[in-house]
Amino acid sequence: MEKHIMGATRRDMLLAGMAGLGAALIKIEPAAATPESMKKAIRQVVGEATVRTGRVTIDVPTLVENGNTVALAIEVESPMTKENYVKAIHVFNEKNPLPNVISAHLGPRAGRARISTRFRLADTQTIVAVAELSDGSFWSASADVIVTLAACLESLD
Amino acid sequence: MMSTQTRWVGEAKRAHHRGAGRVGMALRAFAHPTIVLLALCAPLLATEIPLDQRRSGYEDLGRDSKAMEDDDTANPATFWVLDGETIWNQKAGTANKSCADCHGDAAQSMKGVAARYPAFDERLGRPVDLEERINLERRDRQNAAPFKFESHDLLALTAYLGRQSRGMPIAEATDPRLKPFIARGRALFEQREGQINMSCAECHDDNWGRKLAGNIVPQAHPTGYPIYRLEWQSLGSLQRRLRNCIVGMRAESYEFGSPEFVALELFLMQRARGMTIETPGVRP
Amino acid sequence: MARALINVPQKVKSGQVIEIKTLISHIMETGFRHDNVGKPIPRNIITTFVARYNGEEIFRADLFPAIAANPFLSFHTVATESGTIEFEWTGDNGFHETGSAKITVE
Numbered sequence: 001m002e003k004h005i006m007g008a009t010r011r012d013m014l015l016a017g018m019a020g021l022g023a024a025l026i027k028i029e030p031a032a033a034t035p036e037s038m039k040k041a042i043r044q045v046v047g048e049a050t051v052r053t054g055r056v057t058i059d060v061p062t063l064v065e066n067g068n069t070v071a072l073a074i075e076v077e078s079p080m081t082k083e084n085y086v087k088a089i090h091v092f093n094e095k096n097p098l099p100n101v102i103s104a105h106l107g108p109r110a111g112r113a114r115i116s117t118r119f120r121l122a123d124t125q126t127i128v129a130v131a132e133l134s135d136g137s138f139w140s141a142s143a144d145v146i147v148t149l150a151a152c153l154e155s156l157d
Numbered sequence: 158m159m160s161t162q163t164r165w166v167g168e169a170k171r172a173h174h175r176g177a178g179r180v181g182m183a184l185r186a187f188a189h190p191t192i193v194l195l196a197l198c199a200p201l202l203a204t205e206i207p208l209d210q211r212r213s214g215y216e217d218l219g220r221d222s223k224a225m226e227d228d229d230t231a232n233p234a235t236f237w238v239l240d241g242e243t244i245w246n247q248k249a250g251t252a253n254k255s256c257a258d259c260h261g262d263a264a265q266s267m268k269g270v271a272a273r274y275p276a277f278d279e280r281l282g283r284p285v286d287l288e289e290r291i292n293l294e295r296r297d298r299q300n301a302a303p304f305k306f307e308s309h310d311l312l313a314l315t316a317y318l319g320r321q322s323r324g325m326p327i328a329e330a331t332d333p334r335l336k337p338f339i340a341r342g343r344a345l346f347e348q349r350e351g352q353i354n355m356s357c358a359e360c361h362d363d364n365w366g367r368k369l370a371g372n373i374v375p376q377a378h379p380t381g382y383p384i385y386r387l388e389w390q391s392l393g394s395l396q397r398r399l400r401n402c403i404v405g406m407r408a409e410s411y412e413f414g415s416p417e418f419v420a421l422e423l424f425l426m427q428r429a430r431g432m433t434i435e436t437p438g439v440r441p
Numbered sequence: 442m443a444r445a446l447i448n449v450p451q452k453v454k455s456g457q458v459i460e461i462k463t464l465i466s467h468i469m470e471t472g473f474r475h476d477n478v479g480k481p482i483p484r485n486i487i488t489t490f491v492a493r494y495n496g497e498e499i500f501r502a503d504l505f506p507a508i509a510a511n512p513f514l515s516f517h518t519v520a521t522e523s524g525t526i527e528f529e530w531t532g533d534n535g536f537h538e539t540g541s542a543k544i545t546v547e
Contacts, residue, residue: 061219063371065441069387069509071221096507097473104516105501109494111458111519115502118509120471148371150388150441152398152405228462230448233511236466239443390469390510 035126038092041099042130045090046138056089056131056141064121067147072101073116076131076139086113088132095125108134121147206362206376208431214375214440222387226439234316234385234437237309237392241317244310250301256314259298267321272434273328275423277335284338286422287315288394289414306413312392316383319436327380329430335423342424345417351408372441378429379422381438388441395422398440447528449542453520457546461492461500462515465530465538471506487532490514495524504532520546 042051059073076086085108091101104115113131121127124147130140215226229235245256245263260266275284278293285293291314292303304311330339346357360369361377368374382395389397396418400410411417448462465487472484484506492500500516518526528540 061221065219065222065372066387068390071219071225093507097471098505098507100505101507102505103503105503106516107499109497109499109519109521110517112517114517116513116515118513119507120509121507146371150405151370151372152401153388154401155404228448230446231462231464231513233464233466233513235446235464236443236511243443 035094038094038099038128041092042090042128042140045103045130045132049136049138051130051138051140053140055139056129058127058129058141058143059116060127060143060145062144063146063148066150067121067123069118070121070145071116072119072127073114074104074129074131076113078113078133080108080111080113082108083134085110085134086131087134089113089115090130090132091119092128092130093121093125094127095123096121101127121145123147205428206365211378211429211432212365212376213378213380213432213435215381215435215438217373217375218439218441222439222441225385226381226435232385232437232439234383234392234439237313237316237383238320238437240309240313241315241320244314245317250295250299252298252300254299256294263317263321267318269322269325269328271315271319271322271436272325273330275419275426277332283416284335284419284423286396286419287318288396289419291315291318307394307397312383312394315394316392316437319382319434322434323436325434327426327430327432327434330423330427338420339424339427341417342420342422342427345421346424346428351403351406353407355406355408357402377425378432379425380429380432381435381440383436384438384440386440392437395425444538445528445530445540447540447542449526449544451543452545452547455520455522455546457520458517459520460515460517461526462513463490463492463528463540464511464513466511467530467532467536469504469506469508469510469512473506485533485536487512487530487536489529489531491529492516492518493527493529494518495522495526499526520544522546 055077057075057077059075060070064070072091074089074091076089078084078086080086086106088106089102089104091103092099093101101119102115102117106113106115124145126142126144128140128142130138132138215223218226225231229238242263248255248258256263271287274290275286276290277283278285278290288304288306288311291311295301295303304314346361349356357377360374365374365376379395382398383392384398385392386398388401396413399418399421400413403410444466446464450459453459467487468485469487470482470485472482472486474482476482486506486508487504490500490502490504490512491498499518502514502516504512523544523546526542526544528542530536530538
């Protein structure tokens with residue numbers, strides 16, 4: 001019978017689906033990052049230094065296609081020579097459960113201070129990128145990103 | 158922006174049969190006042206989107222998602238394709254045979270196959286989709302247990318096979334035995350269902366190109382399946398995607414492998430006939 | 442099972458700045474989700490990525506749960522000499538994966 005070929009009853013499939021797909025899951029809201037915890041996380045990286053605005057460009061869509069996978073690129077203006085280069089790029093967010101997204105460590109061998117990745121955004125929020133330069137200075141930029149829920153989901157939980 | 162006048166007339170008839178009646182029509186009238194007016198003088202036209210206006214969901218992707226689909230090394234779906242190649246060459250079941258033992262190099266033997274599935278199965282007397290075909294082969298030729306729906310291995314194989322049809326047009330179903338199943342698929346596509354009494358056609362025939370919750374409503378052509386869906390952060394089948402939509406419509410989904418899903422897959426592929434296979438695609 | 446995809450230009454001119462793209466298969470379970478009976482799902486992520494060019498570190502990244510599944514990472518480096526660029530991913534539950542690509546610099 002066809003049912004055997006497919007190998008499961010509907011209920012088995014739903015349960016298997018939930019375990020295997022891992023998508024029909026209940027999200028119990030943990031303590032989310034807040035603008036305060038984001039500031040704290042930034043402080044942890046920069047210490048007492050002043051963070052100046054500029055030199056950093058955030059390339060992220062203003063309205064994301066899907067908050068579960070968002071393309072992100074950060075570029076920092078720098079000659080990237082042995083005397084003057086970007087040491088690190090740190091990305092932070094306001095409303096995910098944790099304020100940190102990624103910390104990238106570069107050096108003069110990079111040639112170009114540009115990184116890209118894909119990340120998750122729990123909600124509409126501001127993200128901040130902080131660049132640490134070889135002279136000890138910190139520069140930052142921020143971007144506001146709008147996140148909506150998808151219309152078509154695995155379940156209504 | 159296309160809105161087909163026949164849609165309204167067709168649904169008025171169906172609404173009557175299903176007893177959805179006045180509530181459904183009132184909701185629809187509220188949502189689409191322009192269509193109500195058109196309905197009063199609606200001639201009967203084909204509901205199909207003409208080939209030159211057919212548009213893949215790829216066209217609506219953002220720059221980075223397009224780049225993800227265009228570059229195999231940046232598309233996580235490639236992991237499944239590579240695993241599919243491994244499975245293709247692995248001996249399985251008590252017959253201890255691999256797919257390759259009978260079918261040889263998939264790049265040759267499987268070229269065009271995904272582009273003409275679902276296909277009619279003589280013995281079963283009905284269409285089967287690629288997933289079911291794989292499981293039938295496993296049972297009949299390899300003496301192996303079927304793969305579970307949405308399992309990694311089944312997705313890997315369908316991704317690998319689908320990939321062999323990339324760049325090819327979706328084939329027109331000329332087998333006359335498929336006609337009643339295509340019609341069934343069309344009926345399912347057009348029927349209103351669920352708590353908000355919606356049909357697939359309302360969004361995908363009548364309102365494609367418009368926004369729904371921050372996304373553009375696609376025409377819904379299955380040119381890239383199985384797809385890497387950003388929402389899932391994983392690869393998934395057309396049936397899984399259909400289930401998402403039906404749940405999104407607040408209706409009860411069909412089971413994986415059900416005749417309803419196969420009829421819908423068949424209809425959707427025919428609705429998209431002539432369009433180019435992109436498997437494995439990336440979609441939001 | 443296939444684990445990592447690496448995109449490095451094969452033949453480049455000395456001094457050229459090249460983009461390296463990497464992709465690794467990983468669920469990146471955040472640790473903030475619960476299953477359908479309320480049980481928390483433990484965190485399971487890649488925490489570190491390192492790239493070395495002929496043995497010298499050229500890029501390093503610390504990843505957090507906010508990084509999407511199947512992490513994609515791209516960065517740049519100056520093509521200095523021919524050789525091998527090696528990649529290493531480490532994470533929770535002893536996760537450890539490596540990859541490498543040859544580069545010819547003329």
